[in-house]
Amino acid sequence: MSTIEEEFISTVSHELRTPLTSIRGFSQTLLNSWDRIKDDDKKKFIGIIEEQSNRLIHLVENILSVSKLNAGMQVFKEVDVNNSIRKVLPIIENQYKTHKFVLELMSNLPSAYLDDDKFQQIMTNLIDNAAKYSDCGSTVTIKTEIFENKICITVQDEGVGIKEEDKDKVFKKFSRLENHLTSKTQGNGLGLYITKQLVEKMQGTIDFESFVGKGSSFKVTFPFYNQEEALRCSQIS
DSSP: OOOHHHHHHHHHHHHHHHHHHHHHHHHHHHHHHHHOOOOOHHHHHHHHHHHHHHHHHHHHHHHHHHHHHTOOOEEEEEEOOOHHHHHHHHHHHHTTTSSEEEEEETTTOOOOEEHHHHHHHHHHHHHHHHHHHHHHTTTEEEEEEEETTTTEEEEOOSOOOOOOOGGGGTTTOOOOOOOGGEEEEEEOSSSHHHHHHHHHHHTOOEEEEEETEEEEEEEEEEEOOOOHHHHHHHHOO
16 A cells, blocks of 8 residues: 555544544433433534534545546536536525625626536535635625636635645645634545546636735636537546
8 A cells, every 4th residue: 555545544534533533422422411411502512413424424525526536437518607606606605604605707608518516516615615714704706707718717715815835735635724714614625636636627727816814716717618529528538
C-alpha cells in the first residue's frame, strides 16, 4: 500500500470516528438515563445526534465521490445552467437561513453540454463553501455570464478570505484552512478537491480570487460544446 493510500485511509478513519463517537455517546446517555434527563437536554442531545449523522452522511458522500472520480462515468446532455443553479439554491438556503443569496443570472444564457448531476454537485460545493465560511447575515452572490466565449459561473462571498500562504492548499485533498470560522464549522477538506476534479473532467476550469477580511470569489468556466463534441468527451473521459 502506498504512502498516499495509507494517509487517505488514516484520515478517513479519523473523520469517521469523530461523528460516530458522538452519536454512540449521546445515544447511550439517552438510553441509560432517559428518565433522569430534562426535556430540554433530550432535545439538545437528539439535535447533536442529528447534526453528527448529517456530518457522517456528507463525509461518506464525499468519500464515494472521490472513489468515483476515476471511474470515467459521465452523461453529457444539454444543460440549462441557470435552471440547475436554481434547483440547488433552495437546499442551501434552508441550511443557512441567516445568509442572503443573490442570483445574477444572465438571461438567454446558451445551454451547455455537461453532466448535470456533476454540475449540480459542483455548484452545491461552491455555494455551501461560500456560506459556511461567511459570517451570519452576509451575502453570497451567484452570477452567470459569457466570458471569453465561455460560460462563466462565479460564486462570491463576503467571508474571511484566504491568506496568501494558504492559497496553494485550497484544492488539495483533506486541506482545511485555519480561521476564526473553522472551529465553528464541520468539514473534511474534500469539497473543493472534488469540485476541481469534476470541473476538469468536464473540460472546464476553476480559479479563485481572495482577500483576507473581504471574501473570496470562485469562478468556473465551461467551453461551448456541440452535441458531437460532448459525446466525444464523454467517451474519452
